[in-house]
Amino acid sequence: MPHYSRRDFIARLGLGATALxxxxxxxxxxxxxxxxxxxxxxxxxxxxxxxxxxxxxxxxxxxxxxxxxxxxxxxxxxxxxxxxxxxxxxxxxxxxxxxxxxxxxxxxxxxxxxxxxxxxxxxxxxxxxxxxxxxxxxxxxxxxxxxxxxxxxxxxxxxxxxxxLHFEPFNQEAARFGKGDFGKVKMVESSFGFKIGDPTQWRLKKALAGGGAMMDVGIYAIQASRYSTGEEPISVTAQEFKTDPVKFKDVDETIFWQLEFPSGAVASSMTSYASYIERLYISAESGWLELNPAYGYGPLAGKTHQGPLNLPIVNHQAAQMDDFAKCIFENKESNVSGEEGLKDLKVIEAIYRAIQTGGKVKI
Known part of the structure; x- marks a missing residue:
């Protein structure tokens, strides 16, 4: 199997013939x-x-x-x-x-x-x-x-x-689904991984990337768990695995983690630079939603217990930047502000601590 770059993987569905x-x-x-x-x-x-x-x-x-x-x-x-x-x-x-x-x-x-x-x-x-x-x-x-x-x-x-993805309709629907139309969210599965290519690239150097798959595509899975439940996690357990300790000597390759939320909801997630996975599944008391593919540049796709999701296909980045322009024109804060980024980093640091200690870490 050929090696693909991160950009090949995320964009693999292409923007081509789809009208954005x-x-x-x-x-x-x-x-x-x-x-x-x-x-x-x-x-x-x-x-x-x-x-x-x-x-x-x-x-x-x-x-x-x-x-x-x-x-x-x-x-x-x-x-x-x-x-x-x-x-x-x-x-x-x-x-x-x-x-x-x-x-x-x-x-x-x-x-x-x-x-x-x-x-x-x-x-x-x-x-x-x-x-x-x-x-x-x-x-x-x-x-x-x-x-x-x-x-x-x-x-x-x-x-x-x-x-x-905060400006992408399928992920927006996942966030709406988690607000309780079908009862409380009980379980979330959110995973994103791909087989990384060039072993000399900056993403495999801790001094430049800060970490491996977790600091790259893993953050999408953390985000999905947070906006699917509408809550901030309170604790985490995590495990790290390396199938290629030479290539990934400097950064993490594959990480599994489990988040607990105040409501009792739990999230099971993974990220990897060694294998392909891209999925979000939300299970509530009286319904479910699945996005697959969930996080790439699009087009994305999804369904619920009621049938396929028929939602607009948008240019994510254009929508994102137009929203920030709106914030500037109207002098209001972005929904994806620095504070939002800080929340993800608190979870990431807790995941790394959980790997090191082998126990449950409070967030």
């Missing part, structure tokens, strides 16, 4: 959004996600435009400059990034860098007076996340985390 919408209904109730102005976003880091997901999504969005880029590769800067007609004043290197403070044409900085670099560039963006979107996980530790939140609050800028 930008979910205008998500922001149709916005007040006082000026129709002649768009929020200008500068992408920091021009890897696959920026090039093939975020930039195209900005082009599909209603309230955003690509206003600048930050890259350490001159060839990329030149390519993007021509492709998106970007002015020289809005093209930065990592060394010149702080000059963005003087660029009134840029409203938002979107940090799309290896996990260990998130803290530095979020704080630098905040000091430059720019609102910030940070890819998940927002940091490699709870301490770093708290520092990032504090820096943005001090600077008076908004901080959002790239949780695109």
């Amino acid at each position: 919408l930008t979910a205008p209904s998500i922001i149709s109730n916005a007040r006082a959004i000026p129709q002649d102005k768009k929020i200008s976003i500068a992408l920091v880091g021009l890897g696959y996600y920026s090039e093939f997901q975020l930039a195209p999504a900005i082009m599909k969005s209603q309230y955003c435009r690509l206003g600048g880029i930050v890259t350490g590769t001159p060839a990329k800067a030149e390519k993007w400059k021509k492709q998106y007609n970007l002015p020289d004043k809005s093209i930065y290197s990592y060394e010149t990034f702080d000059r963005i403070a003087n660029n009134k044409d840029i409203d938002v900085v979107y940090v799309v860098l290896p996990n260990s670099m998130h803290r530095e560039f979020v704080i630098r963006a905040a000091k430059a007076g720019k609102h910030v979107i940070c890819e998940k996980p927002m940091a490699v530790s709870v301490k770093e996340a708290e520092e990032m939140i504090a820096a943005c609050k001090k600077a008076g800028v908004k901080l959002s985390v790239g949780y695109r």
